Amino acid sequence: MTELNLAQAINSALDLALANDESVVLFGEDIGVTGGVFRVTDGLHERYGSDRVIDAPVAESGIVGAALGMAISGIRPVAEIQFLGFAYPAYDQIVSHIGRIRNRSNHRFSAPLVIRIPFGGGIGAAEHHSESSEAIFAHTPGIKVVVPSTPYDAKGMLLAAIADPDPVIFLEPIRLYRAVKQQVPDDDYVVPLGAATTVREGSDVSLFSYGAMVREARRTAEALSGEGISVEVIDLRSLAPLDEDAIIAAARRTGRVVVATESPRTAGMASEVAAVVQERALYSLLAPVERVTGWDTVVPLKRTEHHHVPGPDRIAAAVRRVMDA
Amino acid sequence: MEPIRLLDVDGTLLGDAPVDLDETRRLFGAMVAARAYDTKCTAMQVQGRLATYAPFEGQEAAQIGSIAALRADDWVVATYRDAAAMWFQGYPWMNLFLGRMGDERGGAPPQDVNVLPPSITVGAHMIHAVGIGWGESLQGSDRVAMTFFGDGATSEGDFHEAMNFAGVFATPTVFLCQNNGFAISMPRRRQTAAELLTDKAIGYGMPGVLVDGNDLFAMIGAAREAVARARAGGGPTFIEALTFRVGPHTTTDDAARYRSDDVVEEWRRRDPIDRVRLYLQRCDGWDEAWETEVSESARDVIEEAVAAAESVEPFESGAIFDRMYLTPTSAMVRQRAALRRDGGND
Numbered sequence: 164m165t166e167l168n169l170a171q172a173i174n175s176a177l178d179l180a181l182a183n184d185e186s187v188v189l190f191g192e193d194i195g196v197t198g199g200v201f202r203v204t205d206g207l208h209e210r211y212g213s214d215r216v217i218d219a220p221v222a223e224s225g226i227v228g229a230a231l232g233m234a235i236s237g238i239r240p241v242a243e244i245q246f247l248g249f250a251y252p253a254y255d256q257i258v259s260h261i262g263r264i265r266n267r268s269n270h271r272f273s274a275p276l277v278i279r280i281p282f283g284g285g286i287g288a289a290e291h292h293s294e295s296s297e298a299i300f301a302h303t304p305g306i307k308v309v310v311p312s313t314p315y316d317a318k319g320m321l322l323a324a325i326a327d328p329d330p331v332i333f334l335e336p337i338r339l340y341r342a343v344k345q346q347v348p349d350d351d352y353v354v355p356l357g358a359a360t361t362v363r364e365g366s367d368v369s370l371f372s373y374g375a376m377v378r379e380a381r382r383t384a385e386a387l388s389g390e391g392i393s394v395e396v397i398d399l400r401s402l403a404p405l406d407e408d409a410i411i412a413a414a415r416r417t418g419r420v421v422v423a424t425e426s427p428r429t430a431g432m433a434s435e436v437a438a439v440v441q442e443r444a445l446y447s448l449l450a451p452v453e454r455v456t457g458w459d460t461v462v463p464l465k466r467t468e469h470h471h472v473p474g475p476d477r478i479a480a481a482v483r484r485v486m487d488a
Numbered sequence: 489m490e491p492i493r494l495l496d497v498d499g500t501l502l503g504d505a506p507v508d509l510d511e512t513r514r515l516f517g518a519m520v521a522a523r524a525y526d527t528k529c530t531a532m533q534v535q536g537r538l539a540t541y542a543p544f545e546g547q548e549a550a551q552i553g554s555i556a557a558l559r560a561d562d563w564v565v566a567t568y569r570d571a572a573a574m575w576f577q578g579y580p581w582m583n584l585f586l587g588r589m590g591d592e593r594g595g596a597p598p599q600d601v602n603v604l605p606p607s608i609t610v611g612a613h614m615i616h617a618v619g620i621g622w623g624e625s626l627q628g629s630d631r632v633a634m635t636f637f638g639d640g641a642t643s644e645g646d647f648h649e650a651m652n653f654a655g656v657f658a659t660p661t662v663f664l665c666q667n668n669g670f671a672i673s674m675p676r677r678r679q680t681a682a683e684l685l686t687d688k689a690i691g692y693g694m695p696g697v698l699v700d701g702n703d704l705f706a707m708i709g710a711a712r713e714a715v716a717r718a719r720a721g722g723g724p725t726f727i728e729a730l731t732f733r734v735g736p737h738t739t740t741d742d743a744a745r746y747r748s749d750d751v752v753e754e755w756r757r758r759d760p761i762d763r764v765r766l767y768l769q770r771c772d773g774w775d776e777a778w779e780t781e782v783s784e785s786a787r788d789v790i791e792e793a794v795a796a797a798e799s800v801e802p803f804e805s806g807a808i809f810d811r812m813y814l815t816p817t818s819a820m821v822r823q824r825a826a827l828r829r830d831g832g833n834d
Binding site for chain 1: 553562563565592593595596597599604605607612613615616617618619620622623624626627633644646649650652653680758767798811813815817818819820
């Protein structure tokens with residue numbers, strides 16, 4: 164075991180994957196010599212060389228399109244897009260080809276590849292660097308979309324994603340890269356994709372979130388425990404597929420549901436969780452489901468960004484509302 | 489710049505023949521078979537037995553000649569108008585028919601055939617060929633990937649990215665552009681201000697080769713050189729095959745709205761199959777009985793493929809969920825059950 168932050172845990176997973184499987188190749192902008200804009204791939208180029216850790220031209224569609232071709236040929240590519248806000252040029256490749264090749268060929272060809280993408284705001288970055296548009300990808304057939312919030316999960320989920328026979332979009336919460344440390348096993352291990360996890364027990368309210376918002380949810384739960392409100396915090400971890408059974412079990416247990424995301428509100432993951440709850444657990448509810456989200460606005464720049472990315476104040480307000488309902 | 493030409497329109501050999509007489513006869517037969525497929529598909533579309541069909545009549549030499557330069561284990565990444573190329577690289581007629589009938593099993597050629605199902609979007613697939621060839625190189629193989637596309641696709645951004653990646657990483661890719669004059673209704677001059685599409689190759693640091701695309705021999709020669717360069721580690725080549733789509737864009741298109749019959753007639757006189765027949769006649773390699781036999785056996789093979797495709801029973805409803813992932817996700821399992829509950833036949 165070694166104490167690692169989230170970026171180091173991802174680096175450790177990539178290192179192990181490269182060491183254990185010769186077909187694994189990393190591919191992206193500035194991931195080689197420089198070690199990535201967030202230094203997540205630091206040291207891997209030196210260790211594995213430029214045929215395994217490949218610096219790509221600045222062309223996101225080309226990166227993931229070439230990754231699809233590589234995957235078809237037998238390579239296990241792990242592509243990196245620098246920021247979620249730069250992934251849109253690659254979206255056509257993802258929706259039109261990566262998510263479809265298995266279906267199009269009735270399993271004859273497939274796309275076992277991973278696309279790693281840092282996402283989310285709260286660090287006062289330039290425009291396009293704070294996007295939380297994961298719902299677009301969760302809405303896209305044929306891919307899996309996962310988001311770790313701890314170093315342990317980051318390593319185990321990334322190793323699971325690389326081993327997965329189908330394409331996985333692996334979203335990395337920028338705000339947590341260096342914010343959380345945890346003891347992480349040095350060896351290979353897998354955290355299965357598709358399963359939510361309870362990160363804090365509680366009996367009054369079920370609070371769902373993922374990525375950097377899990378930390379805000381935990382802070383909220385801790386603050387509210389002083390008011391005598393017991394909040395259960397659930398990290399969804401997988402947006403596609405969504406762990407509906409875990410969501411329903413929690414909703415039935417507490418009868419009160421709040422979902423906290425930093426993405427735009429309309430047609431977002433919070434809406435999906437709310438829909439699942441009303442479909443399958445309506446009669447267990449003691450209050451309407453509350454969504455605490457970013458707004459249907461562009462992510463504001465640094466000076467007003469805090470009005471967009473929900474913090475404990477807004478989440479706590481929603482929790483109190485479902486308690487008072 | 490004049491395109492490379494080895495066979496004149498009247499069948500005169502203008503240089504050295506790249507293949508012997510037996511091989512020429514085999515390739516002639518392949519072009520005849522391809523045209524029989526093309527004719528059959530258009531007829532079946534009219535009868536309502538196939539979905540929209542995109543004919544390739546006039547482009548047989550560009551496709552068969554290019555594939556003739558490949559090894560059986562090389563890759564082909566092509567489009568909805570490239571059935572001749574795909575078939576000649578091993579993709580069964582039956583699969584091609586099945587795909588056009590609206591069945592995903594059409595997209596599954598046999599395991600030893602390295603041909604992707606046809607790309608329906610324009611221009612996004614060439615980068616897949618780049619990645620495939622690159623991946624083969626990384627795994628120590630010398631397989632080459634050849635990708636087919638039209639003049640319209642060169643306007644897409646992904647064409648640029650594919651050419652650029654291929655150049656930068658010297659991938660074993662052959663870019664085979666069939667410039668057939670029109671992208672649906674838009675003539676080539678509305679796609680680019682460049683004088684020639686081959687001019688684009690310069691910007692990506694690769695050779696650009698202009699070929700008479702209705703000349704089987706010129707196509708074989710140009711493709712062989714490009715394939716040899718790719719296989720030897722010399723990187724990609726862009727080939728512009730000057731040809732013409734004699735038919736409409738698809739069976740839903742009325743080509744008379746954007747081009748005159750005179751142009752079509754002019755290109756019919758340059759027909760790629762007629763040209764090889766004239767050459768074979770000059771070499772005493774042709775007689776009518778032989779061509780009749782070739783045509784009839786091609787038609788038989790195609791009728792058998794149609795019958796095989798039409799005998800495939802439709803999937804049950806659950807299959808639409810089962811082919812999205814290797815192992816259905818929880819969402820697929822739930823949705824499959826929901827459809828079964830509400831009227832699926834699973």
